[in-house]
Amino acid sequence: MDEPVLTLLPQREPTLRMVAMPSDCNYTGDVFGGWVMAQVDIAGSIPAHTRARGRVVTVAVNSFVFKQPLFMGDVVSFYAELEKVGRTSLTVKVEVYVQRDPVKPIYAKVTEAMLTYVAVGEDRRPRIVPPDN
Numbered sequence: 001m002d003e004p005v006l007t008l009l010p011q012r013e014p015t016l017r018m019v020a021m022p023s024d025c026n027y028t029g030d031v032f033g034g035w036v037m038a039q040v041d042i043a044g045s046i047p048a049h050t051r052a053r054g055r056v057v058t059v060a061v062n063s064f065v066f067k068q069p070l071f072m073g074d075v076v077s078f079y080a081e082l083e084k085v086g087r088t089s090l091t092v093k094v095e096v097y098v099q100r101d102p103v104k105p106i107y108a109k110v111t112e113a114m115l116t117y118v119a120v121g122e123d124r125r126p127r128i129v130p131p132d133n
Contacts, residue, residue: 007097007107007108007109008107009077009097009099009107010079010095010097012079014077014078014079014097015043015046015047015078015079015080015094016039016042016043016046016077016078016080017075017076017077017078018039018075018076019073019074019075019076020035020070020071020072020073020074020076021072022072024072025071025072029071029072030069030070030071030072031069031070031071031072031074033066036066036070036076036096036110036111037061037064037113039076039078039096040064040078040094040096040111040113040115041058041061041115042078043078043079043080043094044058044080044092044094044113044115044117045058045092045117046080047080047081047082047090047092048082048090048092048117048119051082051085051090051129051132052090052117052119052129052130053130054119054120054121054127055119055120055121055122055124056090056117056118056119056120057117057118057120057124058115058116058117059089059116059117059118060115060116061113061114061115062091062113062114062115062116063112063113063114064111064112064113064114065111065112065113066110066111067109067110067111067112068098068108068109068110069110070096070098070110070111071098071100073100074098074099074100075098075099075100076096076097076098076110077096077097077098077099078094078095078096079094079095079096079097080092080093080094081093083114085129085132086129087128087129088118088119088126088127088128088129089116089117089118089119089129090116090117090118090119090129091114091115091116091117092114092115092116092117093112093113093114094111094112094113094114094115095109095111095112096109096110096111096112096113097109097110098110
């Protein structure tokens with residue numbers, strides 16, 4: 001396997017941060033892709049929910065690229081930001097970085113995704129995203 005491409009973390013607070021635990025991995029210690037996808041969806045929903053001022057639902061995973069593997073014990077940081085706000089929809093970009101080796105930290109970008117959410121009302125039907133004030 002190729003050496004990881006090392007990078008610096010974005011200069012802002014992550015939307016979500018956690019450690020990959022044994023239950024998130026297969027028997028060889030590789031993190032399940034589905035676990036990463038679930039966390040990306042959670043991270044992406046946070047800025048969408050905030051901007052929509054209420055409930056949002058995932059309607060599309062526009063792109064999802066695994067650039068490098070994640071391993072048990074990695075500190076995983078998810079950085080989510082709004083890319084586009086439509087009438088009822090919000091598109092969010094999520095970038096995922098890991099930190100390995102707490103003694104001599106190594107950072108690597110491991111995943112990036114673009115997701116679309118739709119603002120919904122109490123009836124769970126699409127609603128207009130309020131103006132940004």
